[in-house]
Amino acid sequence: MSAPKTLYDKIVDEHRILSFDESGGAGERLLLYIDRTVLNEYTSPQAFSGLRAAGRTPWRPSASLGVVDHVNSTNPDREAGQLDDGARRQIEYLGENGRDFGIEIFDLFDPRQGIEHVVMPELGLVLPGMVIAAGDSHSTTYGAFGVVGFGIGTSDIEHLLATQTLVYRRLKTMRITVDGTLAPGVTAKDLIMEVIRRIGADGAAGHAVEFAGDAIAALGVEARMTICNMAVECGARVALMAPDDKVAAYIEGCPRAPSAELFARARIEWDALRSDPGARFDKEISLSAGDIPPMVSWGTSPDQSLAITGRVPDPDDLPPERRADAVRAMAYMGLAPNMALQEIAIDRAFIGSCTNARLSDLRDAAEILRGRKVAPGVRAMISPGSSHVRSLAEAEGIDRVFTDAGFEWRRSGCSLCLAMNDDSLAPGERCASSTNRNFEGRQGIGGRTHLMSPAMVAAAAVTGRLADVRTLAAAEPAR
Numbered sequence: 001m002s003a004p005k006t007l008y009d010k011i012v013d014e015h016r017i018l019s020f021d022e023s024g025g026a027g028e029r030l031l032l033y034i035d036r037t038v039l040n041e042y043t044s045p046q047a048f049s050g051l052r053a054a055g056r057t058p059w060r061p062s063a064s065l066g067v068v069d070h071v072n073s074t075n076p077d078r079e080a081g082q083l084d085d086g087a088r089r090q091i092e093y094l095g096e097n098g099r100d101f102g103i104e105i106f107d108l109f110d111p112r113q114g115i116e117h118v119v120m121p122e123l124g125l126v127l128p129g130m131v132i133a134a135g136d137s138h139s140t141t142y143g144a145f146g147v148v149g150f151g152i153g154t155s156d157i158e159h160l161l162a163t164q165t166l167v168y169r170r171l172k173t174m175r176i177t178v179d180g181t182l183a184p185g186v187t188a189k190d191l192i193m194e195v196i197r198r199i200g201a202d203g204a205a206g207h208a209v210e211f212a213g214d215a216i217a218a219l220g221v222e223a224r225m226t227i228c229n230m231a232v233e234c235g236a237r238v239a240l241m242a243p244d245d246k247v248a249a250y251i252e253g254c255p256r257a258p259s260a261e262l263f264a265r266a267r268i269e270w271d272a273l274r275s276d277p278g279a280r281f282d283k284e285i286s287l288s289a290g291d292i293p294p295m296v297s298w299g300t301s302p303d304q305s306l307a308i309t310g311r312v313p314d315p316d317d318l319p320p321e322r323r324a325d326a327v328r329a330m331a332y333m334g335l336a337p338n339m340a341l342q343e344i345a346i347d348r349a350f351i352g353s354c355t356n357a358r359l360s361d362l363r364d365a366a367e368i369l370r371g372r373k374v375a376p377g378v379r380a381m382i383s384p385g386s387s388h389v390r391s392l393a394e395a396e397g398i399d400r401v402f403t404d405a406g407f408e409w410r411r412s413g414c415s416l417c418l419a420m421n422d423d424s425l426a427p428g429e430r431c432a433s434s435t436n437r438n439f440e441g442r443q444g445i446g447g448r449t450h451l452m453s454p455a456m457v458a459a460a461a462v463t464g465r466l467a468d469v470r471t472l473a474a475a476e477p478a479r
């Protein structure tokens with residue numbers, strides 16, 4: 001019998017065309033076959049220019065899909081949406097590359113347009129056991145399907161397009177086991193924020209992280225995507241979860257799912273996609289789901305976060321190696337040591353991003369907003385993760401819940417997640433945000449970001465301060 005293997009190593013072995021050093025262990029250099037990629041208008045242009053300059057064409061164009069998501073306006077009034085010349089050129093060049101090289105593109109006003117990591121799964125293009133590499137770090141999202149998904153740079157995109165392969169270095173493995181049950185009001189976002197707080201922004205650097213345990217199994221596929229998406233914020237290069245019946249059911253209803261016959265055959269293969277009993281991980285961590293509170297970030301790194309019931313830390317109480325960062329983060333965020341998090345007033349609220357703008361996220365937030373109003377002085381926006389999510393939400397009447405509460409119902413895109421478009425914070429503005437990065441300037445120069453779950457953003461929007469969603473969920477809204 002061969003030695004027990006991790007899920008990660010099984011998938012890498014299946015896709016290894018050749019090994020440069022035959023070591024087979026972490027660090028092995030190999031040529032990896034890539035099943036699919038998704039291209040965006042922001043990181044693909046130089047890759048296409050490189051192909052053109054070398055006179056090459058994509059080796060398997062049908063394995064790629066292009067979407068516009070980073071630089072587009074989400075203004076619902078098409079005419080009012082502002083695009084600068086650079087953004088317009090990037091969008092046009094993606095369309096041109098699609099036409100010239102036979103790659104399918106979902107352009108700005110295509111009903112299937114949306115954030116790449118929302119669009120790929122909802123189409124049914126993300127299938128268990130695949131390797132999906134793309135020019136965006138949050139490609140780890142696909143791990144929720146038992147897929148090795150990872151981000152690559154522009155020169156690697158060119159190599160991938162030309163050859164459908166990448167030179168790859170095998171990662172170390174880590175398993176994070178989460179057992180027990182999440183408390184009411186606590187979500188997958190809180191779970192991954194707690195993981196990041198615990199292990200730090202580089203706690204999983206160089207590792208493929210498998211999430212396991214009954215708390216993960218209990219989550220829906222969309223919630224699992226939130227965890228795999230944000231795992232990159234603790235340095236994970238790959239996040240993985242063993243696919244189960246929920247994953248199969250999710251895929252089955254999707255427009256590009258395999259035909260019934262192929263699907264039935266694939267399901268048998270998918271059953272083997274799990275780490276063998278006794279498989280050895282380089283690192284193991286375990287958490288109890290019941291101990292996780294609703295979380296918010298207070299600083300400028302995703303690991304600078306705390307329970308909403310907490311206080312901004314006193315740098316003197318922190319380990320010496322974390323003090324200087326904390327002092328700097330507090331100055332940028334305009335916070336003082338020991339302030340209660342729930343006393344922090346906000347100017348903006350944003351629900352969006354590939355982390356937390358799927359239908360289940362919108363429903364969670366709508367639950368809190370129903371019958372309530374955004375606090376005076378707060379500007380609140382929601383940008384659904386894809387145009388498809390947007391229309392599903394409209395069919396359910398969720399758009400009305402948001403607009404009645406005073407939220408702007410935007411079109412889909414990366415939007416205020418990274419302010420590379422016309423959605424941004426003004427200097428000094430403070431935003432409750434369902435996104436994944438709170439770096440300095442991430443949502444606009446001088447803008448201040450507090451990361452949290454979509455329901456927590458809704459709670460902050462109606463309270464005008466960072467708020468504990470549990471107190472609102474328990475109370476009857478004023479009608």
Ligand SMILES: CC(C)[C@H](C(=O)O)[C@@H](O)C(=O)O
Pocket residue numbers: 042043070135136137138151418
């Ligand atoms: C623009 C892109 C390179 C970047 C990424 O790779 O993640 C962006 O999507 C982000 O979230 O910061």
Ligand code: SF4
Pocket residue numbers: 069070115117136138352353354355413414417418436
């Ligand atoms: S929504 Fe945010 S995190 Fe996701 S791809 Fe866009 S910019 Fe990156």
